[in-house]
Amino acid sequence: MSRTQPPPRHPPFVPHVQCSMQPEDDSLRLESASLGESAVTADDDGVKRSHKGESCENDEEGHLVYHIGLVMNERYEVVSTLGAGAFGKVVECIDRHRDEHVAVKIVRNIDCFREVAKSEIAVLEEINSLDDDNRFACVRMLDWFEHEGHICIVFELLGLSTFEFLRRNQFLPFSVEQIRHMAFQIFRAICFLHRNKLTHTDLKPENILFVSSEYDDKMVKKCVLSVVDFGTATFDHEHHESLVSTRHYRAPEVILDLGWNQSCDVWSLGCVLMEFYLDIHSSRKEHLAMMEKVLGPIPVHLLKQTRKQHYVHNEHLNWDRQSSSDNYIRKHCKPLKKYMQRKSEEERQLFDLLSCMLEYDVSRRITLEEALWHPFFSPMRPQKHQLRYNCYCSSDIIRGG
Template identity: 65%
Template sequence: MSTAWFSGGSISLNYPTDAISATLSLAAAAGQQDFAGRRKQKGGSRRSRNRRTRTKPGTSPHPQMTFLCDGGVCADDAPEDGRRREDSMEDDEGGQLDYHSGFVLKERYEVVSMLGEGAFGRVMKCLDRRKDEFVAVKILRTFENSYETARLEIAVLEEINSLDDDNKFACVRMLDWFKHKRHVCIVFELLGLSTFEFLRQNDFLPFSVEQIRHMAFRIFRAVSFLHRNKLTHTDLKPENILFVSSDFDLKDDPKTMRVCRKPRSLEVKVVDFGTATFDHQHHQSLVSTRHYRAPEVILDLGWNQSCDVWSLGCVLFEFYFGQTLFPSHDCMEHLAMMQEVLGPIPPHLLKQTGKKHFVQDDRLKWDERSSSGDCVREPRRPLKSIEAESDEEQQLLDLLSCMLEYDTCRRITLEEALWHPFFSPMRAKQSPQS
């Protein structure tokens, strides 16, 4: 799509050599430990400034689980005093496990390098000595309720493994879990870059419509599988959709007259089930990363599986334009941005909101002269005014409109979306029920 959504410059590229692992909220490439600084960057292009720090919401209870403790040993010889070298490994001030290359967890997983880190902990690229293959090991930081947080995620991952025993759906596989000292460790299959990181390294050049079709079909099938099993992901975003392989080819882009990256495989997987919630469980009032948060969550109307549909609509838009749809800083600004793109929020939803300070005379109480008014007033085209350059682009825009409906009763489900005309070429190859 050649139509620009925002104006902005480019971002300098720094190409990593290792792939990113399938884990919670990580888009850092191997060896790029300072990648999180991209969200704090004050200069650069508008595309980089549109990205803000994203906080993880809480999650809901799962059945009780007992942790089994496994120690770790170092690949090197033990110290002369007879203590295992693991005992010299201490946590840093933030509760992260200090490590070194060659350190071995559970007498099996040898640390090779760090893939990335976040508020939850660190993710290590490790060699599974038993199977002689690389894996990603997430080592959770020690903090209050860290065991509970780990227990919740492990319970969901085990349920997904059980429900998808044949690995038909594109959800990351948990291979193992154990406890090292005070740290819970979760072992995942090693995946490639996140779709966000691929966009970043490709100077935020959008994916082609055909690429989006292939990736979206796989993502929709995965999340629809979750929904059929009464599970809502709640934190879908480009950082949590990973390529299985990071391999790419360099191609000339005839539209931009630039050399760009083209992924060799469009196989992707959904990761980060740390806040996934079953239908019968308590629903925390605040879920999703801000930029991908559905209006019913912001308005405190209660939420269900359709909040995932809204998030994926925002994700597909980002794939299509290479830029964040709603780069908001607070709830009022976010709702005002929605109105700029999608039209007024229906009055019946505003009447139901528990956030009464958001509403005045059945309208959003938004002061355009506020400090964040400039962000909202940045040139944004209403979604319905975007002119498609082909029939397939028109189909994609129509699908986005169906996914970005304010009213959850009118918002398309993922089962329905898989039968949208946009996916007709994919259905000819593969049934969405398979």
């Protein structure tokens, strides 16, 4: 099928489309491990077992019913299923033109999911053009096409998501040194997006993948990462949906409906680093109560501004201190720095950085460009590389204007 041109992002731009499912449903997200390895196998994913060449069809939910050996766009041969989610499935394919394995996201043939896919394609094309030498850790879109009414996006084949890696290791936390290397790459990638007026809006361990997930003794061999899932990425000039981010990584300004900007990515990454450090895996009001237990009271001026006034009583969070949920929070949550396990200097620096990222007030929250200069990342910047890093901060991170 001939390839059609996606609509430009700015301006005019593709508006975000509300689907019938509520954003609060985390299943709306296609698990990003699907761009690499996944626990889902071709034996239990509903793949149609048929002979090569048999015609394709849609199931009742608009997913493509495909079979191993199917060739799409006269080029991509399906060899296995990598993952599945609410808006589609991801399959591993052999690219017959390049003789290499790739991941292909097959989007459901439903209008709202097609619009999200077109939006993601436009963002990925923008990222590819701004980072043409692939210096920043954002997944590369290699191609896209339509097959039987389904938009299909071709990506480089990656390894496990950081969440899936933790899960397979019984949630054994990463070391502080590993967190430093991983965070530095992620921060550079998202800082690159922010400097180019783009917010990811859905940062979480499932959307951060290892390029290669080979490991020995439960230690990944190479902490090289890639950020994926740009389906809800939003340019600064575009309409901002009121509800973004997966619940556990959602910034307080989003929950309180105060409006949001790029700083919501910073909050999400602070939550991600905490999850890397120790296994901390909620109604939205309960989420706010947990925040208060870890970070202290929500500032009164933010509570006064919220459109969600049912969350507020007498300038405090409207929370039942006698509830079973409160008992759970008091038992399992504690002030942020009390989570520090060894109180080494590098951990002190990590928690100082986290306290700057998990700041209620957006005007006081650290930016990622500032975060990259935090003392926690000093080992990543040897003196002999300072000049090169200076150049990176001032020019390389913003491309194309």
